[in-house]
Amino acid sequence: MKFKTQKIAYYFFAVCMLLLSLQIVYGFIMGFAHMGYDNLHSIIPFHTARATHTNLLVMWLLAGFMGAAYYIIPEETDRELIYPQLAIVQLVALVVVGVTAIIGFHFNWWEGRKFLEIPRPLDYLVVVDVLLFIFLIGGTIWKGKRYSTTSIVLFFGLLTAALLYLPGMIPTTNQTMDSYWRWWVVHLWVEGVWELIMGAILSFLLIKLTGVDREIIEKWLYVIVGFTFLSGILGTGHHYYFIGTPRYWLMIGGFFSALEPLAFLGMAMYAIAMAKKGGRQHPNRLALTWTIGCAVMSFVGAGFLGFAHTLPQVNIYTHGTLVTAMHGHLAFWGAYAMLIFAMIAYAMPQLTGRKLFDNGWSVFAFWTSNIGMVAMTLAFAVAGVAQVYLERRMGLDFLQVQKEIEVHFLGLVLAASLFSLGIFAFIWIFIKYGLPKGKIENVSAAN
């Protein structure tokens, strides 16, 4: 760790671990409900569990991106963060807004739009909080001694992510337009600007871990994010097939979204190629494992499984079934959860000065969580494909089909237990690392 203010990242990562644990609890509640054990229905009905599960996910991923940015930006710009105390304020505010939203969900206070359930008054607070974050990061880059491609791409990704939150607030009375704008947030985030953030963080990690020349890594970063936007922006059309929007989206969405896996394939090939090319053997092999794992699993979850249901001919049957849940889990895990895990695995030894990466538990955490998540994906896949054939193609009643596929949710819960074991091992190591060295002083005042 070169700069004292990088320590702020630690607190963001700690929040990630906490929210992830809670997310898993709510995942289990839903898994059991699907199995027929909805005993918690009167306290935590399914829709509450679901909104909590997905919003906690988005919240901890955002916290993770912010933590990563607070770690990366000082190092890339070669100066301390401006106003480090405000960064702590920003974290606390984010947590307060998040917790308020989650509690609200348990009392029927929400907007009822998938992934954007947070009630409107809290939306504004989120925007203010993110603006503060953008100001701190942007200000640091502005005053910095160096403009690196990695930091510019990261900043651009974070800024556009913040801006794209706004279309989700456009008022409309038409369900079709409501859904139209909702995808500007949801799709353009995960298949657009978040990939920029992902590309930038991966570049940073590869520069540090492989020792390959920055110029080469950053050149490929441009190529990959170029492909991302080339396919991903018009690829939004794969959500506009069947919501009451014009028919031409079937062609446009189908064509461009079918190209999206290329960006993920590029990301995977790039990470593997750079790791092979790198001469320097960084001692933290574990961080490199998570980095390459992220690039590979994002291709499998987002690229391959996304492609599996993105053509309109397929999507007309799979649209809104458990097939989507299958893809959602592995895509989020591979692309974004593993990215943050990679960042944590790299940053923790630097922040705390302890080296726990050779530890058997760290390796156990990587493999157990990944094998568990792949098994969960398989359970969702079997349930989803069975649902598509029985309900959508043979015309059986919804609930009758759900009875048929209940048993696959036993599989899901077992796989999820394995996955959780891996996550707890990771969190256990995180705790064992302890707090970062020293206090965060107000260094910016001295500059």
Place this chain on the structure above:
Amino acid sequence: MLTKSAAKKFFIIGTVVCSGCFVLLTVDTISRVPKQTNADKITPQVIHGKDLWDHNNCMGCHTIMGEGAYYAPELTKVYERRGEVFIKSMLKDPASMYPGQRKMQQYNFTDEEINSLVAFLKWVGEVDLNGFPAKPDMGPAAAKAATMTLSQIPTPTRPVVYDQVCVACHALQGQGGVVGPALDGVGTRRAHDYLVSWLRDPLAVKADSKMPKLPLTDEQIQELASFLSSQK
């Protein structure tokens, strides 16, 4: 060999061109959506229904237009499939319509709110969704549809409301739900007048009846009673 500045140019030009196209297509979509979604039929009641839909997070269990959660039935075509009587009873007391099944949230909606939700679901069902949800194309349902169109057999003289509501709980000739008794031969067991009073309010006939009181009109009741009486 590709240089870094060429790569940067590729990124910037690609992004600007694609974003531009996307914005143009959005403008075009916005101009076409009102016709495709029958925006003139979005009455204040439909808007109220959508508000209730949103503020109660129905999408947290159901899908609509294929979006939402995968725990409860897709509701885009529910108005056509189940009809008003069923939906209204469902929203009054979900447990009575599907006893012992996966639970739906119990809301305490007023009649006005229920009417608004029904209006919203009716509007959604009429939007042109480019063919979604697709008709089942395999197995018995598809085979039945095919023979129907081939030989032009008229639909059996079952009242529409029977196929929307009663079929969820009762079987006839082996088809339908199992919550209530099969109705084959009910015409020999029960008199026409008994059936009428039963359908008006099962609980008045049999205090511990498991069949809910359904909001049927007199006309529907007469039609159903005649139909059931003919089941000998």
